[in-house]
Amino acid sequence: xxxxxxxxxxxxxxxxxxxxxxxxxxxxxxxxxxxxxxxxxxxxxxxxxxxxxxxxxxxxxxxxxxxxxxxxxxxxxxxxxxxxxxxxxxxxxxxxxxxxxxxxxxxxxxxxxxxxxxxxxxxxxxxxxxxxxxxxxxxxxxxxxxxxxxxxxxxxxxxxxxxxxxxxxxxxxxxxxxxxxxx
Amino acid sequence: xxxxxxxxxxxxxxxxxxxxxxxxxxxxxxxxxxxxxxxxxxxxxxxxxxxxxxxxxxxxxxxxxx
Numbered sequence: 001x002x003x004x005x006x007x008x009x010x011x012x013x014x015x016x017x018x019x020x021x022x023x024x025x026x027x028x029x030x031x032x033x034x035x036x037x038x039x040x041x042x043x044x045x046x047x048x049x050x051x052x053x054x055x056x057x058x059x060x061x062x063x064x065x066x067x068x069x070x071x072x073x074x075x076x077x078x079x080x081x082x083x084x085x086x087x088x089x090x091x092x093x094x095x096x097x098x099x100x101x102x103x104x105x106x107x108x109x110x111x112x113x114x115x116x117x118x119x120x121x122x123x124x125x126x127x128x129x130x131x132x133x134x135x136x137x138x139x140x141x142x143x144x145x146x147x148x149x150x151x152x153x154x155x156x157x158x159x160x161x162x163x164x165x166x167x168x169x170x171x172x173x174x175x176x177x178x179x180x181x182x183x
Numbered sequence: 184x185x186x187x188x189x190x191x192x193x194x195x196x197x198x199x200x201x202x203x204x205x206x207x208x209x210x211x212x213x214x215x216x217x218x219x220x221x222x223x224x225x226x227x228x229x230x231x232x233x234x235x236x237x238x239x240x241x242x243x244x245x246x247x248x249x
Contacts (some may be wrong), residue, residue, distance in 0.1 A: 011249045093188040096249040100214040107216050111223035122247045136216055136241045137223035149248030 012096030014163030
């Protein structure tokens with residue numbers, strides 16, 4: 001299964017981490033941004049990677065877990081015009097974009113494909129109690145559905161819990177749990 | 184008025200289009216995804232789909248952060 005990661009920040013970098021630990025070996029990483037010091041409280045990057053493009057830094061980090069990974073990295077700001085084409089060859093897509101309008105546009109752009117899309121809504125703030133799951137069409141959305149990153153800071157516990165739940169959806173859909181055997 | 188199910192709850196709404204429903208509820212279109220009878224409807228189609236008695240809708244307003 002080839003999985004596209006739309007945005008490799010707090011959500012995308014941590015979803016990719018859990019997917020790779022879960023056995024996924026083909027990923028397409030898409031983000032326009034560079035690693036900043038302020039990202040390190042929750043995103044899967046390291047101090048010595050500040051200034052690098054997120055997709056390249058993430059690719060290096062994921063390959064340290066699984067050197068046999070097949071990765072594509074694209075430095076690109078996703079918009080309505082390039083979303084569908086960027087992920088046309090992916091079996092599933094993870095939405096880890098910042099902007100609420102971009103989240104909506106990605107879900108609409110990929111709705112017709114019928115392929116799974118797993119998205120985040122409400123990952124800011126420290127409160128973990130409201131985290132839930134909703135399903136719309138081919139989409140699964142995880143978060144508290146209310147706390148906007150404009151109103152609250154993002155912290156590692158909530159961001160990584162939501163990211164792990166998102167990765168779990170795809171590991172389950174892709175049959176990755178069944179492939180693991182007790183030794 | 185017609186009765187439809189919105190986010191799991193039965194509601195009485197005006198017998199108009201999805202676009203009118205979004206407007207009547209005061210939802211921000213730029214953050215909203217609409218599922219109508221289990222299919223996601225893109226925003227440009229909202230004005231073309233009229234609601235019918237018994238329809239099922241899911242309305243999800245995204246908040247930012249990723």
